[in-house]
Amino acid sequence: MERDNIISGRILDDMTDGVIAIDLSGTIITFNPAAARILGIAEQEALSKSFGEVFLLAEDNDDFNQTILDAIYESSTSHNRIVPFSHNDKRTILALTTTFLKAEDGSGQRMGVINSLLSGSSAAATLLAQTEFYIFPMHNVDGVIAGNYRSTPKSENLEVMWYLDAATPINLRADVPQEIAVIHQYAKRLMSDGGPPVAIALNLHASNSEPDIRTFFYPHFGTTAQGYTAPQAALWDTQIRFINLLAARYSADLLEPAPDNGGSGFANSPFPESWWWANFQDTVMAMTIEMTYGRSGFAPRWVTPDDTRQLGAALLWAIGDYCSGASPAKTARTAADSISGRQLLYPAWYPPNAADELKY
Template sequence: MRKFNHIGEVIFSDDFESGSIGDVVKIANNKWDFYLADDNGDVSLPDEYRSWWYLKVDNAPTNEPVTFTIKNRGWPFYYVPVYSYDNVRWFRFNESEVYQNTNKEIVVTTTFSQSQVWIARFYPYTFSDLERFISDIERYVFFTEVEVSGYSQRQKPIYLIKLTHPHSPPENKKKVFIHARTHPAETPGSYVVEGLVKRLLNNSPESALILSKHEFYIYPMHNVDGVIAGNYRTTPKSENLEVQWKYDPLDPLNLIDGLPLEVNVIHEYARNLMTDGGPKVSMALNLHGSNSEPDTRPFFFPHFGTRAQGYSEVESNLWHKQLFFIDQMAKYYGKDMLEPTPDEGGSGFVNGGYPEAWWWANFKDSVMAMTMEVTYDRAGYAPDRITQDNMRLIGESLVSAIRDYHEFTAENSLASYRSKIKGTVTELEYPELYPPEAQDELKK
């Protein structure tokens, strides 16, 4: 339930789309403690689900410093929050204004230049932002089709963006399935989607050629209700959609009964793409954001490993395909801008209820299904920090990686994969404490 916090003449509020704060307590003149909210006020959820905050300050002092401390965080990592004077253009606080105290709390001391300001854990991206973006791209009617694929539990539209060249033969196209914002406050996925879509619609001959060879199916906001509610990880019913792709072992193409509506909407569309008699999906990307150490760069969760590590041929095939795709991504986004691939991906994901587990159970290595995690702070840009445009650049780079992946797979055998990627794999321990004590989310 939304509320206002009146502290003297300063007013703190979260009664707007995606807004969230648990409580605000004045501890001294111009000093406040911010207590984060559990998703839906549900104290039974893990502490790690308590991360997102986004609030508005009215009547903020402008002639003297103010200090606020972020309390009861579910994650121990240092970060620099963002602020805006119009709730549209966002800026990082200066690092000299932010420190982490001995209790792992984030403390910000700053002087605002305007009396109305919005502050947040990271760059927000709301459902209204998505609808504005969709309105913009619908102008590109030749390549773009936007449909409402279904409705959320609160009857909000779940949008599907379809991009392709309508006059090229569909039987020759590769189908790419992408979804983002399963965890509502993981806003990087939305900026990545914007970059990817805008790259494909930039009216260049290169993009037209890519669209002539591909069909893109993009769900830009899976957990719409959670986004609107200002949750970090769940729906308004405290459901973690990421682990709800629970299939029937006797009929794995179908999910079991009683799952959240949002999962069923996306699953049914994916299933239909694989059973409609046309070309099948060859790649499925699951876009997320990771709470990690400030210098952790974006990374992927590849699965399984090599034959020498004891994996079957088909498991090893998927591993090598995923590593090849990551290598292409690094070629365009920057080899120093991604975390290196691990020595082994592991097989624990197959029983985790993930989308990738469903793709694997039904289609094995014919679908290169994988999660990408974008990180929130320096993320490879030290001493600077990742920006909205940097995240859009990730989306642009994904387009090139998708193109090269399919060009290579169309022309080369799996043996060529192994030869081409030999020597590119370096050891990586997944970012420490990612996610802390949350093995249901560690895709190893």
């Protein structure tokens, strides 16, 4: 690791292009010599300082600052812009390329699951003896490499392209992206190979949400008293039970309240859960869990990779509890228990009904 850091440091030092990296707290963590030369700002004046302290107070650099902010608040897209920049009477025209580098696909959660499974503990051994785990480390590989956390290089959102074959919904249409076709064939084989069928299908995600939005779920349907059918209510019950089991293993205070009614919109939508429901109804507890960045219940500090791995470990043990038929010792909060009408801090930057954030 030290050798890699030395090599990457030398590459940054020798580059003719300026490179600035800003962490999630807004602190400048990389400011290479080329950036210092191009912008006319000494490296020691920028490194370890906040972006706002170094750049936002200067006049005449609105286009530059907006491009950097767009990299954060429109993080599904890389930005390429020609902008002016002024510092100490020096005016420069910059060609900016910005990328927001983060693990959209819940990789921290998966590492927590995998590390706990391979820990060698007696609890892990017991769980492995009773349960099979199939983990897909990353779905949108090409997109992540290209710097698009949500979409592929072809601007495809793989999360909403599970197009069912109208005649035989166990199959997908021939025009689905290859990434989906591969996972679909694997899932289909697991349900028909003569072995134990899949009981849980969790879609591990991460969401570009407001700083204090905590990890949350997308449960489906609701109770029979709310007008749902018995199979729909059965799926709802199993999902709420799993959320409660995770709350007992993780912390109810680190999860967003579960809704009072999950709705049925997903059933006619091209999501992974839609395929599981269309073919296996409530026999498979399929649901999305969205880990969030920012503070996520850990305020005033920010979420760390260790936090996401701990969430993954809690998920693992909650899966074991679910498969063993355990009842949760305590329950997650519900929307009815929480204060309604959360006051959003940045509604313009994180629109609550933005199409790229709403799953349903």
